[in-house]
Amino acid sequence: MAAVWQQVLAVDARYNAYRTSNFPQFRTQYIRRRSQLLRENAKGGFDPLLRRQYLKLRSQLLAQRYGPLSEQSSFRTYSNSVRSSRTTLDRMEEPARTVPRPNGRDFEDDLRAQGARGHRRSVSRGSYQLQAQMNRVTYEDKSPGSVVPTSVAEASRAMAGDTTLSENYAFAGMYHIFDQHVDEAVPKVQFANDDKNRLACCSLDGTVSIFQLVPTPPAVLRVLRGHGRGVTDFAWSLSNDVIVTTSLDATMRIWATEDGKCIREIPDPDCSELLCCTFQPMNNNLTVVGNNKHNVHVMNISTGKKVKGGSSKLTGRVLSLSFDSPGRILWAGDDRGSIFSFLFDMATGKLTKAKRLVVSEGSSITSISARSWISREARDPSLLVNACVNKLLLYRVVDNEGTLQLKRTFEIQQSANPVHSIFCPLMSFRQGACVVTGSEDMCVYFFDVERATKAIVNKLQGHSAAVLDVSFNCDESLLASSDAKGMVIIWRREQK
Structure with a gap:
């Protein structure tokens, strides 16, 4: 049921x-x-x-x-009825002027040595992105295959308050610091879905903490205890009533966020360390996990069993996972430098291997984030990737099998630590498009992916170790970041 x-x-x-x-x-x-x-x-x-x-x-x-939403991330042409429909975002735009748009070590050894772990699942506001193709704005082609905003694309600026990208992401002051996990890396921090004030983080000390930021002072709501070894990853369910965690103790656990009780413990089918997880976005009864024996498994969290046909093998340890918004394509990254795409059967949960891309042989793929559109003016379905090559990589998704084409690279420091990055959740309302990433130089970087030069929009300093993960709340008023020494910092956007 x-x-x-x-x-x-x-x-x-x-x-x-x-x-x-x-x-x-x-x-x-x-x-x-x-x-x-x-x-x-x-x-x-x-x-x-x-x-x-x-x-x-x-x-x-x-x-x-x-207004209708696409099921296929718009890889195909919309029907005339969909194209001609008046969407909610269209109606919001009416005051604006618009025109038709045209290697071998044990994983725990790695984690302890680096003070980190390997996966990040970004929060994506899928319905914003899926709707974006049906809105009407002006484009200009600056290079083959590139779609960037022109000076007359006013709709996004109006919805963003007609401010610059630098002003939108002027995070400066520290709102709060959580340090209960100090001395153990915090590999993942994430705000709850559509929530401004509740977030969670997992730690290599074997626990997960859930925080409430309002009312002040911010506090720890509860701590989830039960795993026998470090927690490597977690994911909020769509309604935020359940959290799934993966651990080096070779189990995944399902927790009720209301009281912090463990609902179910599920052993890994291969009795191997679990390194990452993600919910199937259209069916939160299914969770995908990746393990130390190179396998990806689709798990039914109600039955505690893996789905028939829902397993596949990669070339290395599975460190990162991400679905596209409709949940039909799954990307998985490993520690051998490969990204695999899988077609996900919505009816059965079966995985079919589709494509493989070698980013850099032997360089770990530590984070994958999918987004249907970078922004309303730059509509390419995209993948944001962290790999241990001292670069943040942005790929264009070119077909409905998840084939990737490199679009942009940004210089960061990442050669060993499992650093993660995210797309900003409200980018679809802005001119330009911003992504945020951690870095081994202890800084948080904001990049405008559509800016040809001087792409750094902001840089936050305050951590004393490699920044492993970053997460926005739903309205981008707060940003959380975590590091390899267990510090979690909440940054507040500067108010004008």
Whole structure:
């Protein structure tokens, strides 16, 4: 029954970004209540035919209310009916002038030596990005295959408050510092979905901490304890009521965020150290994990079993995972320098290996973040990649099999530590496009991916060790960063 209510919730969640645009806190309340009601109703059972009919009708009603969304990340041409529809973002833009747009060591040894670990799953506001292709803005081609904003693309600037990218990302002061994990690396920090004030981090001390930033002073809500060794990765469910964790103790655990209790412990199918995880975005009953024996497994968290046909082998230890927004393509990176793309069967959970890209032989792929559009003016589906080559890499996704083409590189320091990066969540409303990354020089960097020269928009200094991970809250007012010595810093955007 869990799979049923998760499917229904997924339909609603795809449109959640459009609800009560002036009061984003209500979106979180809505999706939580929706999740609660669906779970309660699921206990009574579902008739398969009625469920299919309900899902169809619910999708139609939501599409009529908010505008249709693409299921395929727009690799194909939209139908005339979709192209001609008036979307929510179109209506928001009406005051603006628009025109039609045209190696062999044990993994724990590596972690202890480097003070880090290897994976980052970025939070993506999929419905913003999926809608972007249907909005009307002006483009100009500066180079073959490149789409960048022109001076008359006013819609994004209006929605961003007509401020520059540097002003938008003027993070300066430290809002708070959490240091309960000091002396053990914090490989992952992440805000809850559509939440401004709640975040979590995992640590090699074997625990996960959940924080609340408001009301002040910020506090630790609860600590999740149970893993026998370091926690390497975690992921929030779509409704934030569940967290999945992976650990060097060769287990994954499912936790209830409300009370911090462990709902289920699931051993790795290969009895191997688990290094990374990610939820299937359209069905949070399924989680993908990567392990030390080079395998990727799709796991059903309700049954605790791996999905038939949902396993595949990479060339090295699996360090990073990321789905595209519709959940149809999965990318996986390993410690041998390869990125694999898999086609995900939505009905069965089966994985089909599609493409392989060797970024740099023997250089670990420590982070992968997928985004359907970089910004509303730069519409290419993209992949942001950290590899141990002293560069942050931005790839264009060129087809519906996840083939990658290098678009831009940015100089950072990363030769050994598993550093991670993210796309900024509200970029689709701005002119220009910003990404944020950690670095081994103890700094946090903001890059404008559409700026040809002087791409660094901001640089934050304050950590005393390699910065391993970064995460924005939903409205970009706060940024969290974590480092190899266990420090978590919350940065506050400068108010004008």
